[in-house]
Amino acid sequence: xxxxxxxxxxxxxxxxxxxxxxxxxxxxxxxxxxxxxxxxxxxxxxxxxxxxxxxxxxxxxxxxxxxxxxxxxxxxxxxxxxxxxxxxxxxxxxxxxxxxxxxxxxx
Amino acid sequence: xxxxxxxxxxxxxxxxxxxxxxxxxxxxxxxxxxxxxxxxxxxxxxxxxxxxxxxxxxxxxxxxxxxxxxxxxxxxxxxxxxxxxxxxxxxxxxxxxxxxxxxxxxxxxxxxxxxxxxxxxxxxxxxxxxxxxxxxxxxxxxxxxxxxxxxxxxxxxxxxxxxxxxxxxxxxxxxxxxxxxxxxxxxxxxxxxxxxxxxxxxxxxxxxxxxxxxxxxxxxxxxxxxxxxxxxxxxxxxxxxxxxxxxxxxxxxxxxxxxxxxxxxxxxxxxxxxxxxxxxxxxxxxxxxxxxxxxxxxxxxxxxxxxxxxxxxxxxxxxxxxxxxxxxxxxxxxxxxxxxxxxxxxxxxxxxxxxxxxxxxxxxxxxxxxxxxxxxxxxxxxxxxxxxxxxxxxxxxxxxxxxxxxxxxxxxxxxxxxxxxxxxxxxxxxxxxxxxxxxxxxxxxxxxxxxxxxxxxxxxxxxxxxxxxxxxxxxxxxxxxxxxxxxxxxxxxxxxxxxxxxxxxxxxxxxxxxxxxxxxxxxxxxxxxxxxxxxxxxxxxxxxxxxxxxxxxxxxxxxxxxxxxxxxxxxxxxxxxxxxxxxxxxxxxxxxxxxxxxxx
Numbered sequence: 001x002x003x004x005x006x007x008x009x010x011x012x013x014x015x016x017x018x019x020x021x022x023x024x025x026x027x028x029x030x031x032x033x034x035x036x037x038x039x040x041x042x043x044x045x046x047x048x049x050x051x052x053x054x055x056x057x058x059x060x061x062x063x064x065x066x067x068x069x070x071x072x073x074x075x076x077x078x079x080x081x082x083x084x085x086x087x088x089x090x091x092x093x094x095x096x097x098x099x100x101x102x103x104x105x106x107x
Numbered sequence: 108x109x110x111x112x113x114x115x116x117x118x119x120x121x122x123x124x125x126x127x128x129x130x131x132x133x134x135x136x137x138x139x140x141x142x143x144x145x146x147x148x149x150x151x152x153x154x155x156x157x158x159x160x161x162x163x164x165x166x167x168x169x170x171x172x173x174x175x176x177x178x179x180x181x182x183x184x185x186x187x188x189x190x191x192x193x194x195x196x197x198x199x200x201x202x203x204x205x206x207x208x209x210x211x212x213x214x215x216x217x218x219x220x221x222x223x224x225x226x227x228x229x230x231x232x233x234x235x236x237x238x239x240x241x242x243x244x245x246x247x248x249x250x251x252x253x254x255x256x257x258x259x260x261x262x263x264x265x266x267x268x269x270x271x272x273x274x275x276x277x278x279x280x281x282x283x284x285x286x287x288x289x290x291x292x293x294x295x296x297x298x299x300x301x302x303x304x305x306x307x308x309x310x311x312x313x314x315x316x317x318x319x320x321x322x323x324x325x326x327x328x329x330x331x332x333x334x335x336x337x338x339x340x341x342x343x344x345x346x347x348x349x350x351x352x353x354x355x356x357x358x359x360x361x362x363x364x365x366x367x368x369x370x371x372x373x374x375x376x377x378x379x380x381x382x383x384x385x386x387x388x389x390x391x392x393x394x395x396x397x398x399x400x401x402x403x404x405x406x407x408x409x410x411x412x413x414x415x416x417x418x419x420x421x422x423x424x425x426x427x428x429x430x431x432x433x434x435x436x437x438x439x440x441x442x443x444x445x446x447x448x449x450x451x452x453x454x455x456x457x458x459x460x461x462x463x464x465x466x467x468x469x470x471x472x473x474x475x476x477x478x479x480x481x482x483x484x485x486x487x488x489x490x491x492x493x494x495x496x497x498x499x500x501x502x503x504x505x506x507x508x509x510x511x512x513x514x515x516x517x518x519x520x521x522x523x524x525x526x527x528x529x530x531x532x533x534x535x536x537x538x539x540x541x542x543x544x545x546x547x548x549x550x551x552x553x554x555x556x557x558x559x560x561x562x563x564x565x566x567x568x569x570x571x572x573x574x575x576x577x578x579x580x581x582x583x584x585x586x587x588x589x590x591x592x593x594x595x596x597x598x599x600x601x602x603x604x605x606x607x608x609x610x611x612x613x614x615x616x617x618x619x620x621x622x623x624x625x626x627x628x629x630x631x632x633x634x635x636x637x638x639x640x641x642x643x644x645x646x647x648x649x650x651x652x653x654x655x656x657x658x659x660x661x662x663x664x665x666x667x668x669x670x671x672x673x674x675x676x677x678x679x680x681x682x683x684x685x686x687x688x689x690x691x692x693x694x695x696x697x698x699x700x701x702x703x704x705x706x707x
């Protein structure tokens with residue numbers, strides 16, 4: 001355990017990985033047209049946050065962070081379930097799940 | 108004393124509330140009439156008792172409750188103020204009111220029940236309002252009651268509401284008196300601003316000593332029908348005849364005279380105004396008397412006669428003496444009410460207002476004819492009857508004040524008064540037999556009895572001079588002075604002329620055709636109409652333009668500005684989720700950037 005701490009990648013590396021994932025997710029969220037892809041991008045962003053939680057927990061020696069990450073994963077699952085359900089309903093109504101077609105709230 | 112004085116107001120108030128709230132009672136016209144009449148009679152008995160007590164020296168004073176309280180200070184009080192003036196005036200008001208209501212039971216018997224109920228409801232309200240006016244402890248309560256009697260006047264003139272002319276007359280009366288009341292209201296505001304009270308006799312600072320009573324007098328001119336604001340009174344004759352008798356002859360139109368009597372300390376401090384009052388009164392007396400001469404409608408004759416007699420009272424008050432004006436107010440109330448009720452009996456019998464349609468009524472309705480003639484003689488100033496004493500006192504007061512111009516005008520008016528009353532009596536009762544009079548029947552007892560009751564004071568009230576002198580603490584002893592002799596001479600010659608001209612049963616015109624037409628064309632009405640059309644309406648249109656295009660325009664511009672802004676801003680709302688996410692991202696970046704800059 002301590003060996004890994006001493007010889008493995010440092011906290012900065014883990015945070016960089018998380019930041020990279022978060023940016024990829026944001027890019028996907030802003031640019032993908034397919035609703036499922038948008039949902040996947042959201043998942044990437046959520047998991048980037050989870051990596052942060054676990055990394056900090058590890059390097060601060062506080063297990064609460066990992067518990068918190070578990071909660072976060074559970075919530076994300078629920079969110080995905082609801083999101084997919086919405087996507088199915090959108091498909092049933094419009095025979096398509098292109099996000100740029102959903103402009104009913106235009107002012 | 109408070110209980111006695113309050114009782115006078117409470118009976119008609121109860122009657123008004125009962126008839127006003129319990130509509131089945133009101134819909135049953137005759138029952139409503141009886142309730143209202145009994146309340147008026149009870150009120151009359153109460154005021155007699157009050158006068159009796161006051162004459163014995165008991166119960167003079169006032170009782171008030173705070174009404175408007177602001178900043179811990181009482182601005183105005185409501186209550187009753189009992190003294191000789193209010194007690195005697197109350198007797199006059201309630202006696203005439205009781206007689207008129209009893210008379211109405213017969214006169215209006217054929218009217219629809221609902222209309223009749225409404226009529227008596229307003230009558231009860233009128234007695235309350237008039238009593239409140241007479242007993243008012245300050246000018247503000249008087250103003251309140253003043254407007255209430257004005258409202259009753261409007262409602263009762265419009266009694267025959269199916270007739271468009273009655274509706275127009277009611278509106279005209281309302282507007283003309285309201286126009287004059289602007290002066291009264293303004294006077295009250297200035298009075299309060301300068302003295303901080305609404306009391307009768309608070310001295311007004313010298314700078315305002317003329318302005319305040321002059322403004323009050325404008326209101327008086329409207330209510331008491333002084334030239335040129337008298338134009339509503341002849342039109343008010345569209346109302347039922349008993350209403351004319353009570354409101355537009357005996358009591359309400361005398362409210363202006365009463366106001367001057369009450370607030371006399373204010374008027375006394377303004378000698379120029381007193382002089383103006385004398386002249387306005389004299390001009391009114393003469394103009395109205397001349398106009399009365401050419402009228403063919405019996406009620407119009409009496410209406411102009413009322414104007415004329417009110418002119419006498421105002422002129423007398425302007426001479427600096429109170430007693431003559433007030434004394435004439437009371438005697439006039441009795442004999443003019445009697446005259447109106449007599450005219451009502453003639454109208455009831457012939458179904459026409461025109462004296463030419465009444466010719467020969469003497470043969471068919473002898474009893475009411477006698478009553479009318481007694482009233483006419485009292486008005487003309489036949490020695491011994493009521494009008495003689497009070498008119499004589501007025502003329503002497505004017506002589507005493509050295510107002511020879513107005514005195515001459517009043518003497519001429521007195522002669523004209525005798526002349527036009529003789530004309531009416533000669534044509535209506537002794538003139539050529541007309542179709543209307545051929546089928547005429549004597550009025551029912553419910554009309555004749557109140558007239559007979561009123562005849563007593565119309566004959567005897569002149570003897571009450573010493574009683575009134577007691578109220579004012581002034582010596583009074585009647586003596587036939589040269590002025591009194593002149594007045595009697597004027598009256599007798601007026602009667603003589605009338606008999607000469609109309610006694611031979613001719614249909615002579617009272618004046619040459621030219622002047623007659625001029626007077627009948629109502630020049631003062633035309634003046635006001637022109638003033639309204641050419642003076643007031645352009646101003647109103649100008650103000651309307653400013654309101655529509657400047658004030659409203661500004662408001663519209665503000666609204667339009669926001670609409671335009673909204674139109675521009677809505678482009679930001681694309682409805683695409685990704686645009687919003689981008690916005691959120693930018694926001695987060697901005698916050699982070701701000702945090703970094705702030706930290707640095």
